[in-house]
Amino acid sequence: MNISNQDRLSMSSREIAKLTNKSHVHVKRDCQKMFMALDISPKGYIHNWIDPQNGQTYTEYVLPKLLIETLITGYSWKLRYWVIQRLHELEITNKYLQEQLNSLLKQYSIFDSNLSDAGRFLSVGGRQLKPLYKQEIKALIQVIQPDLFILENDKEEK
Numbered sequence: 001m002n003i004s005n006q007d008r009l010s011m012s013s014r015e016i017a018k019l020t021n022k023s024h025v026h027v028k029r030d031c032q033k034m035f036m037a038l039d040i041s042p043k044g045y046i047h048n049w050i051d052p053q054n055g056q057t058y059t060e061y062v063l064p065k066l067l068i069e070t071l072i073t074g075y076s077w078k079l080r081y082w083v084i085q086r087l088h089e090l091e092i093t094n095k096y097l098q099e100q101l102n103s104l105l106k107q108y109s110i111f112d113s114n115l116s117d118a119g120r121f122l123s124v125g126g127r128q129l130k131p132l133y134k135q136e137i138k139a140l141i142q143v144i145q146p147d148l149f150i151l152e153n154d155k156e157e158k
Helices: 013-020 024-038 065-072 077-118 129-149
Strands: 010-012 046-050 057-064
Touching (some): 010 065, 013 024, 013 057, 013 077, 057 065, 077 129
Antiparallel strands (some): 010 057, 046 057
16 A cells, blocks of 8 residues: 655645745735635635634645645745745655655555464464554554644744
8 A cells, every 4th residue: 555645745824934934914915816816715725723822713824735836936036945945845754754654554564464374363362463463553553644744843833
């Protein structure tokens, strides 16, 4: 099984504002202009963000790679460079995490096959081992998999 997360490579308008040293309000305005120009509904891109300092809820846009690149082409060379550099970092991180998850899944498949060959009903102390190992591996994958899709700088503050 191969897991692909290229569609999930994204960045928030807050992170773009931080990277470009622009006001988040201005980046959101630019996003809105872009949505209008492209005739795209912003609905699927709006997310709520809770400020850890004051507990207030604010909106931000979480954009996929294509819209990030579209947005920043209107910015200066230096600002484009910083945002594109961050996108490349995210792609490298995602590729590494994707490879790690695929490796784990492959190892699990081999382990599952070997355990099946050794005996489906092998038990220790009256408990079957295969279901126990499958459960432990599944729990490990569930712990690792969400890391594939955390793409902002640890949900940094505004």
